[in-house]
Amino acid sequence: xxxxxxxxxxxxxxxxxxxxxxxxxxxxxxxxxxxxxxxxxxxxxxxxxxxxxxxxxxxxxxxxxxxxxxxxxxxxxxxxxxxxxxxxxxxxxxxxxxxxxxxxxxxxxxxxxxxxxxxxxxxxxxxxxxxxxxxxxxxxxxxxxxxxxxxxxxxxxxxxxxxxxxxxxxxxxxxxxxxxxxxxxxxxxxxxxxxxxxxxxxxxxxxxxxxxxxxxxxxxxxxxxxxxxxxxxxxxxxxxxxxxxxxxxxxxxxxxxxxxxxxxxxxxxxxxxxxxxxxxxxxxxxxxxxxxxxxxxxxxxxxxxxxxxxxxxxxxxxxxxxxxxxxxxxxxxxxxxxxxxxxxxxxxxxxxxxxxxxxxxxxxxx
Numbered sequence: 001x002x003x004x005x006x007x008x009x010x011x012x013x014x015x016x017x018x019x020x021x022x023x024x025x026x027x028x029x030x031x032x033x034x035x036x037x038x039x040x041x042x043x044x045x046x047x048x049x050x051x052x053x054x055x056x057x058x059x060x061x062x063x064x065x066x067x068x069x070x071x072x073x074x075x076x077x078x079x080x081x082x083x084x085x086x087x088x089x090x091x092x093x094x095x096x097x098x099x100x101x102x103x104x105x106x107x108x109x110x111x112x113x114x115x116x117x118x119x120x121x122x123x124x125x126x127x128x129x130x131x132x133x134x135x136x137x138x139x140x141x142x143x144x145x146x147x148x149x150x151x152x153x154x155x156x157x158x159x160x161x162x163x164x165x166x167x168x169x170x171x172x173x174x175x176x177x178x179x180x181x182x183x184x185x186x187x188x189x190x191x192x193x194x195x196x197x198x199x200x201x202x203x204x205x206x207x208x209x210x211x212x213x214x215x216x217x218x219x220x221x222x223x224x225x226x227x228x229x230x231x232x233x234x235x236x237x238x239x240x241x242x243x244x245x246x247x248x249x250x251x252x253x254x255x256x257x258x259x260x261x262x263x264x265x266x267x268x269x270x271x272x273x274x275x276x277x278x279x280x281x282x283x284x285x286x287x288x289x290x291x292x293x294x295x296x297x298x299x300x301x302x303x304x305x306x307x308x309x310x311x312x313x314x315x316x317x318x319x320x321x322x323x324x325x326x327x328x329x330x331x332x333x334x335x336x337x338x339x340x341x342x343x344x345x346x347x348x349x350x351x352x353x354x355x356x357x358x359x360x361x362x363x364x365x366x
Contacts, residue, residue, distance in 0.1 A: 017229040024238060029228050035120035036224035040156070040213035042115030044206055049107045051202030054195070057103055068096040119217065156216065160209060167205045171197065261305065264336060267298040268309055269316035273355045276320060277327035282306035284313065285330075285340070287352060294339040295348055300331050319355050326351070 021029070029035070054061065071092060172179065175197060182190040230238075268274070271284035272295075281302055287295035301309050313320055326347050333341045340348050 017231050017234070019230045019232060019235055021225070021228040021230055022235060022238060025228055025230055025234075030120075030123065033123070034224070034228070035123065036217075036221040037116060037119045038213055038217035038220045040209065040216045041119065042112050044210040044213040045115050046108050046111045048203065048206035048210055049111055050104055051199050051206060053103050053107060054199050055203070058195075060103070061100060064096060064100045068093070068100070071096070152219075156212075159212070163208050163212075164205050167208070168201055171201050171204070264299045264301075265308070265312055268312040269318065271298050271313065271318050273351060274309060274313040274318055274320045275323050275327045275330060275351065276306065276310060277324040278322040279303075280306060281327040281331045282309040282320075283327055283330040283334075284309060284318070285348065285352075292339075294345065295352065296339050297330065297334045297336055300334075300336060302331065319358060321351055321355070323347075323351065 178193065179197075182193065185193075267286075268284050271286045274282055274284045276282045282300065282305075283297060284299040285295045286292075286298045299309055310320055312318075326344065329344055330340065330348075333344070
């Protein structure tokens with residue numbers, strides 16, 4: 001019973017999403033349009049730049065407002081009402097209104113694009129447009145309404161309303177005496193003062209909201225990273241899909257190793273000499289003065305493989321020589337098919353000279 005509970009606990013532990021998302025998981029999430037983004041950041045930037053445009057383009061707005069109302073109150077009120085005149089009137093009013101709101105529309109579009117691209121880069125996906133039936137599930141909808149995210153969004157909205165109220169109240173309270181005396185000033189001076197007060201309120205509010213938006217973006221990154229966390233089992237499954245089953249890969253590597261050893265053993269009979277240390281290492285060398293600049297390693301092995309190389313060499317009358325330091329050096333510094341290192345030329349040359357001397361004696365006896 002305890003063993004069964006232990007197995008269940010281990011399975012549950014492996015299913016807990018406690019691991020950071022892998023790069024593949026992050027990319028899949030991004031392809032689905034699931035990225036860390038704050039809606040507050042572009043909104044705060046738009047608010048800030050819109051009020052800044054009132055401050056920087058005050059003459060532009062003033063000119064077009066004056067042109068609009070001048071045409072209405074001086075020219076169009078006394079015009080003869082006909083179908084042609086009404087058409088011209090509406091076209092002119094629409095054109096003047098477009099000229100007034102054009103800077104704000106440009107700010108909204110450009111800032112909205114740049115504000116989102118700055119958060120998660122350029123991204124085009126149609127995944128968010130697909131119909132997802134699970135969103136129609138009333139139970140899931142109920143869970144979303146009363147989730148922690150909904151609570152956080154509610155608190156953010158409440159905080160924004162509170163900030164706006166405090167800013168408006170503070171500024172109006174500080175300017176209350178001036179506001180109550182506006183009746184004693186000219187219309188132009190009163191309008192200019194109210195416009196400057198509204199711009200101050202807007203910029204102050206936008207600056208505070210921008211700071212909050214930065215913190216909201218950090219929070220959204222944390223929530224996104226949390227939402228795409230993976231379990232240990234998820235990582236194992238992903239690794240199997242991308243890299244293949246480790247068991248199969250191990251079998252493939254073992255088969256490749258066996259094939260490589262088999263090919264290497266086929267070269268041992270063609271070697272001129274096998275150098276040993278004498279039990280742990282064995283290195284087979286071959287040298288053809290007409291085709292090679294230096295001797296090459298045709299086979300090498302350690303422990304059991306070294307013993308096998310010596311057995312094959314003995315079966316095919318390949319001379320075996322014991323030289324502990326040379327065997328170790330060749331094994332560690334040269335790979336199969338490589339020429340021997342330059343610093344070992346002298347030692348190998350002496351060995352080969354001795355081998356050729358022995359072979360010469362054998363031929364002489366024959």
